[in-house]
Amino acid sequence: MITEERLPNWLKKRAELTPERVAVEFEDRLYTFRELDELAEENARKLASVGLRPGDACAVLLRNHIDSVIMIHALFNAGITIVMLNGRLTARELGWQITDSESKWLISEEFFSSKLEGIATDIPQTEILRKEKIRSLPVTAESYSQAEFLLSDAATIMYTSGTSGKPKGVIQTFGNHWWSAMGSVLNLGLSEEDCWFCAVPIFHISGLSILMRSVIYGIRVVLAEKFDEKVANEMIMDRGVTVISVVSAMLNRMLLSLGEQRYPEHFRCMLLGGGPAPKHLLQECTRKQIPVYQTYGMTETSSQIVTLAPEYSIKKIGSAGKPLFPSQLKIEVDGRAALKGEPGEIVVSGPNVTKGYLNREEETKRAIKNGWLYTGDIGYLDSEGFLYVMDRRSDLIISGGENVYPAEIESVLSLHPAVFEAGVTSKSDRMWGQVPVAFVVPFPNSQPAKAELIDFCKEQLASYKVPGEIIFCDSLPRNSSNKLLRRELKQWLEERG
Ligand code: ATP
Ligand code: MG
Numbered sequence: 480m481i482t483e484e485r486l487p488n489w490l491k492k493r494a495e496l497t498p499e500r501v502a503v504e505f506e507d508r509l510y511t512f513r514e515l516d517e518l519a520e521e522n523a524r525k526l527a528s529v530g531l532r533p534g535d536a537c538a539v540l541l542r543n544h545i546d547s548v549i550m551i552h553a554l555f556n557a558g559i560t561i562v563m564l565n566g567r568l569t570a571r572e573l574g575w576q577i578t579d580s581e582s583k584w585l586i587s588e589e590f591f592s593s594k595l596e597g598i599a600t601d602i603p604q605t606e607i608l609r610k611e612k613i614r615s616l617p618v619t620a621e622s623y624s625q626a627e628f629l630l631s632d633a634a635t636i637m638y639t640s641g642t643s644g645k646p647k648g649v650i651q652t653f654g655n656h657w658w659s660a661m662g663s664v665l666n667l668g669l670s671e672e673d674c675w676f677c678a679v680p681i682f683h684i685s686g687l688s689i690l691m692r693s694v695i696y697g698i699r700v701v702l703a704e705k706f707d708e709k710v711a712n713e714m715i716m717d718r719g720v721t722v723i724s725v726v727s728a729m730l731n732r733m734l735l736s737l738g739e740q741r742y743p744e745h746f747r748c749m750l751l752g753g754g755p756a757p758k759h760l761l762q763e764c765t766r767k768q769i770p771v772y773q774t775y776g777m778t779e780t781s782s783q784i785v786t787l788a789p790e791y792s793i794k795k796i797g798s799a800g801k802p803l804f805p806s807q808l809k810i811e812v813d814g815r816a817a818l819k820g821e822p823g824e825i826v827v828s829g830p831n832v833t834k835g836y837l838n839r840e841e842e843t844k845r846a847i848k849n850g851w852l853y854t855g856d857i858g859y860l861d862s863e864g865f866l867y868v869m870d871r872r873s874d875l876i877i878s879g880g881e882n883v884y885p886a887e888i889e890s891v892l893s894l895h896p897a898v899f900e901a902g903v904t905s906k907s908d909r910m911w912g913q914v915p916v917a918f919v920v921p922f923p924n925s926q927p928a929k930a931e932l933i934d935f936c937k938e939q940l941a942s943y944k945v946p947g948e949i950i951f952c953d954s955l956p957r958n959s960s961n962k963l964l965r966r967e968l969k970q971w972l973e974e975r976g
Contacts, residue, residue: 484630486657489694490516490552491626500671501699505545512697515552522553523624525616529608531584533558533623536636538582538605540564540573540591543681543704546610548690550586551681555634556624559584562636562648563682567959570597572646577602580636580648580837584608630654636837637684639778640960643855643873648837649778651684658830659688659781660695662803666786667722667748667772674699676714676723678706683960685724685753688782708732715746726753727760728961730771734763741767748772752783754962755868755886759894761796775799775825775868779833779852784808785866798865799858805829809851810860822859822869822882826851857884874965876905876913881943883915885965888946891939892917895932897925902955903946904968914947918968920954950975 486492493502494516502512510518531537537559541547554561562580564573573594577585578601585602587595588610595607628634634653638646675692677700679685693700701714711733714720725733730751749764752774764771771792774783785808787800802808806829810817817823828851835843846853857875858868869884876883885903892901899920905913921927929949936945956967 484654485627486630486653487627488556488625489628489691490519490555491624493694493697497697500697502693503545503548504699504701505548508545510545512694515549518549519552519556520622520624521618522549522613523556524618524620524622525613526553526557526559526608527621527623528617528619531557531559533625534560535584536560536562536580536582537584537586538562538564538577538580539682540566540585540587540594541610541682542566542588542590543677543686543702545702546588547681548702550610550613551687551690552694554586555628558623558625560633560636563638563687565638565680565682565959566591570594571601572959574598574601576638576646576648577605586610586613628653630657635687637682637687637778640962641958642960642962642964643871643966647839647842649833650835650837651778651781651833655781655831655833656688656691657695658805659783660692662805662829662831663688663692663783663786664696665804666788669696669698670721671697672719672745673721673747674701674719676701676703676711676720678703678711678729679724679726684776684778684782685726689724708736712737712740715742716740719745721745722748722750724750724752726961727751727756730760730764734760734767734769737767742769746770750774750783750786752776753960755870755890756797757890757893758797761792765793765796773797773799775856775866777854779846779854780806780827780829781831781833784827784829784831787865791865795861795865797867798861799868800866801864802827802829802866803831806831808860808866810858811853817859819862820859822857824872825854825856825858825866825868827854828852874904876903876915878905878908878913878915878943879911881941883913883944885915888915888917888936888940888944889963891936892919892932894939895927895935897921897927898932900955902963902965902968904965904972906947906972908947911943915944916948916950916968916972917946918950918952918955918971920952 494512498513502515503510635651677689749771773787775785776783810823812823870886888903899922902918908914956964
């Protein structure tokens with residue numbers, strides 16, 4: 480008889496193995512694995528008292544907080560699939576995700592009161608529970624606590640950032656989370672002294688995956704409600720943090736605040752992901768001997784899938800590295816394998832990769848073929864198999880038959896001292912088909928001339944990549960994950976006529 484693959488309930492197992500170790504530090508209070516397990520069990524019973532049952536889908540709209548960590552484990556205990564909602568979304572966007580995921584319940588908190596009022600009428604099928612109310616619920620004698628997790632069961636549903644279109648609900652199974660944690664630890668190694676600083680949102684896979692690793696590895700997580708570069712640096716300097724997950728904007732701010740100080744020896748790893756990493760930032764880290772591991776991943780791969788091992792951080796600067804141990808990667812061009820150095824679509828597989836999008840059969844079929852996920856990102860492998868991520872396929876510009884990657888132009892423009900940031904899209908052109916157009920946000924009190932910026936690009940880029948037009952603006956359109964929305968830049972252009 481074939482039995483389904485299963486593992487013991489992670490938090491319960493961890494509480495049995497190392498009950499006294501610190502699981503979470505939040506606002507200077509420490510919670511051991513034993514405490515976390517007890518609190519999760521207590522809350523699972525409270526949720527059972529109002530009718531949540533195994534198999535239900537429950538949306539969660541909570542900030543980074545110890546109560547949210549407890550709630551996530553309580554819901555896992557109770558056999559409930561968690562729909563992780565991004566608190567920065569508007570009421571309308573939240574209402575859409577709650578309805579799309581068919582969540583029977585929504586757990587939230589006072590902080591989101593006005594959003595909750597805004598969505599209440601949009602989600603008549605969903606019962607709203609505030610965490611403040613859950614506190615006073617009775618603890619039932621009845622427990623639905625899951626002693627085991629089936630690896631094929633959906634643990635979480637997480638929506639993609641919606642950078643390239645409408646967000647899609649990614650099904651992340653217990654097996655996906657487990658293997659993601661395994662891939663990371665086989666790369667980074669593990670010491671019981673490890674301590675991961677989590678100031679990235681737990682509603683994103685970057686944050687949630689840290690919580691999963693904490694219980695699976697038995698390590699302390701210092702959880703911050705919000706990112707603050709001074710606090711992050713202090714945690715590394717004086718509070719024993721050995722690993723931190725960041726995106727480049729966070730790293731930028733940490734470096735500025737760090738000045739000429741150096742991080743201590745015990746600091747092992749700065750995991751940098753979420754989007755392209757500007758080369759000058761990586762170079763600055765090398766200069767300051769900061770152990771930066773560039774990573775590439777997405778909601779669909781339940782966190783990092785490709786990471787640059789430390790011994791290559793200088794030699795392969797700019798590369799996202801090689802696929803983690805359990806995963807595989809190939810680059811495809813028109814259905815064939817790309818040659819070394821030839822850009823094509825990044826295609827990945829592995830036990831950390833989602834089995835598909837929730838209720839989106841067509842999109843799932845389009846994205847996953849023969850067990851391989853077509854990421855929609857373009858990149859190439861160098862002669863030693865290191866991945867370089869170039870851009871999203873949907874943002875590719877074809878000018879006079881040549882491929883132009885907006886990220887490359889943005890990165891060059893952002894090196895100009897008067898440029899705070901830049902976003903590139905394209906407009907149609909009779910001669911070349913398409914030409915790149917750059918939207919530029921200058922630093923306050925800087926007024927670079929358009930011609931100067933064009934000359935700057937000409938010095939560093941092939942002529943077909945040089946923007947045909949520069950447009951100054953006050954800010955760039957970004958989504959709730961702070962990612963640049965190039966499709967909106969395109970709309971801006973169209974509106975200008
Ligand atoms: P949507 O799928 O709805 O358009 P999204 O792709 O932005 O949204 P996420 O899953 O949060 O949603 O982001 C993953 C994407 O981020 C990757 O597919 C890739 O485009 C980008 N990304 C992640 N890491 C890197 C990296 N190291 N370099 C360049 N891009 C990266
Ligand atoms: Mg995506």
